[in-house]
Amino acid sequence: MPTPSRYWREIPQRYRMEAGKCKACGFVAFPPRVVCPACGAREFVPAKLADGGKILTYTIIRVPPRPFEDQAPYAVGIAELDDGVKLTAQVVDCDFADLKVGLRVRLEFRKLSEEGEAGIIYYGYKFVPE
Amino acid sequence: MRDVAIIGVGMTKWGELWEKSLRTIFTETALLAIADAGVDKIDSMVVGCMSSGLFVGQEHLSSLLADYLGRTPVAAARVESACSSGGLALRQGFIEVASGMSDVVLVGGVEKMTDVTGCEATYALGTAADQEYEGYHGLTFPGLYAMMAVAHMHRYGTTREQLALVAVKNHDNGSRNPLAQFPFKITVEGVLNSVLVADPLRILDCSPITDGAAAVVLCPADMARKMKKPVVRITGSGQATDTIALASRKDLTWLESTHIAAQKALAMAGRKVDEIDLFEVHDCFTIAEIMVTEALGLVEKGRGGRAVEEGLTARGGRFPVNPSGGLKAKGHPVGATGVAQAIEVVKQLRGEAGDRQVKGARRGLTQNMGGTGGSSLVHVFEAE
Numbered sequence: 001m002p003t004p005s006r007y008w009r010e011i012p013q014r015y016r017m018e019a020g021k022c023k024a025c026g027f028v029a030f031p032p033r034v035v036c037p038a039c040g041a042r043e044f045v046p047a048k049l050a051d052g053g054k055i056l057t058y059t060i061i062r063v064p065p066r067p068f069e070d071q072a073p074y075a076v077g078i079a080e081l082d083d084g085v086k087l088t089a090q091v092v093d094c095d096f097a098d099l100k101v102g103l104r105v106r107l108e109f110r111k112l113s114e115e116g117e118a119g120i121i122y123y124g125y126k127f128v129p130e
Numbered sequence: 131m132r133d134v135a136i137i138g139v140g141m142t143k144w145g146e147l148w149e150k151s152l153r154t155i156f157t158e159t160a161l162l163a164i165a166d167a168g169v170d171k172i173d174s175m176v177v178g179c180m181s182s183g184l185f186v187g188q189e190h191l192s193s194l195l196a197d198y199l200g201r202t203p204v205a206a207a208r209v210e211s212a213c214s215s216g217g218l219a220l221r222q223g224f225i226e227v228a229s230g231m232s233d234v235v236l237v238g239g240v241e242k243m244t245d246v247t248g249c250e251a252t253y254a255l256g257t258a259a260d261q262e263y264e265g266y267h268g269l270t271f272p273g274l275y276a277m278m279a280v281a282h283m284h285r286y287g288t289t290r291e292q293l294a295l296v297a298v299k300n301h302d303n304g305s306r307n308p309l310a311q312f313p314f315k316i317t318v319e320g321v322l323n324s325v326l327v328a329d330p331l332r333i334l335d336c337s338p339i340t341d342g343a344a345a346v347v348l349c350p351a352d353m354a355r356k357m358k359k360p361v362v363r364i365t366g367s368g369q370a371t372d373t374i375a376l377a378s379r380k381d382l383t384w385l386e387s388t389h390i391a392a393q394k395a396l397a398m399a400g401r402k403v404d405e406i407d408l409f410e411v412h413d414c415f416t417i418a419e420i421m422v423t424e425a426l427g428l429v430e431k432g433r434g435g436r437a438v439e440e441g442l443t444a445r446g447g448r449f450p451v452n453p454s455g456g457l458k459a460k461g462h463p464v465g466a467t468g469v470a471q472a473i474e475v476v477k478q479l480r481g482e483a484g485d486r487q488v489k490g491a492r493r494g495l496t497q498n499m500g501g502t503g504g505s506s507l508v509h510v511f512e513a514e
Contacts, residue, residue, distance in 0.1 A: 010464060037373075057277040058280060065256050076268060078376065086377040
């Protein structure tokens, strides 16, 4: 079981959707990085991700990993946000039959999973149809 | 650089080997490879293993495996690149012999996957993805490949039946491989009626959980010729990486790391892909083989599904892909897979592949992939 530090150091990204915008080329890195993968520069300014986008691909997980056993089946997808950033998250509040490439979604803050009754509760973002 | 030859291969039956430990599985195959090579001494050994730590709670395989092979104080290394750990071990062994650093190198791969429950194995395999930004959201490996499949189907019109045909073809080949975990045929209906794992992928689209090992012995080609051994040379080796997270890729339907690794390996060998007689590729899921055939340049982008439908990749087709049965039928003990691919090519080039022999095969290629294509290794082999 990881120590809480592994979890809380990711909180700015997972709770507040903080990204890093490259000062040199404008590439938006999510999660923030040390080196820009587009141009190699190392200076970033904080940026907040766009809160909406469209689904590029998706699936329905029927055989889940721990600690998602109680949630299956659940949908996950990759969306391209309106600022061009692509990221992976669950797609919720959506009938499986309504999932499709191009579906408009917005990001919402949700509970993801928990480590038993006394462990950490993991939070983050999920996609919800607009 | 010196020319490098494979002079010995060793593999035992793969499957759920409840009675055998990681060290025993590895040692048995290593002994077979050393006996096949007919060498007394090895200068060094390199073993690919993805996650002995998570699967059996054991690291430090360099010492463990050299010890149980009875070869201490031989130099030994364990290398890891997820499901391409075996291919990476082969490349490191190749570099070691080619450079002149060592003459006789034992290259192995091993994974013991059934000492943990299916749920724990799914977790261990999931560590090849981005744990913080894919695994954190409940993604699994079948889930990631399913998303590649949905993107490929949406963009190119690849069909559910074409995916099934990959599994049917590879099981047909695997039914002729006595060392395969699942040496039997399956049908398209059987695939389409099997249980869903991650839509649209079903259980018969997925390679299995497997215990197994594989080993080969490398030496300078000059030494192999003096030993009067059938000489199969490694004439090309290519390796490339891509982003760890699938979402970061420019194109979700394209395996850039495989494409670059193949270009590098073929350039080193001085060959075009259409000069290759058979291919052992990383069909961890049916969609993977379709995308790999495109990345290797066997077909145009988007044509991989149609290629399997038209028989292009069948054992008797223009480009035989996975005559061994592939990961799907032969099994996928992740660290061993890359080495076992090389063994199938060596057997084919020696003409020892029995009733799955590709007639007149003189040149073969292996493609081994980690994660969703975050790493790829391609090797080219030629018979003398």
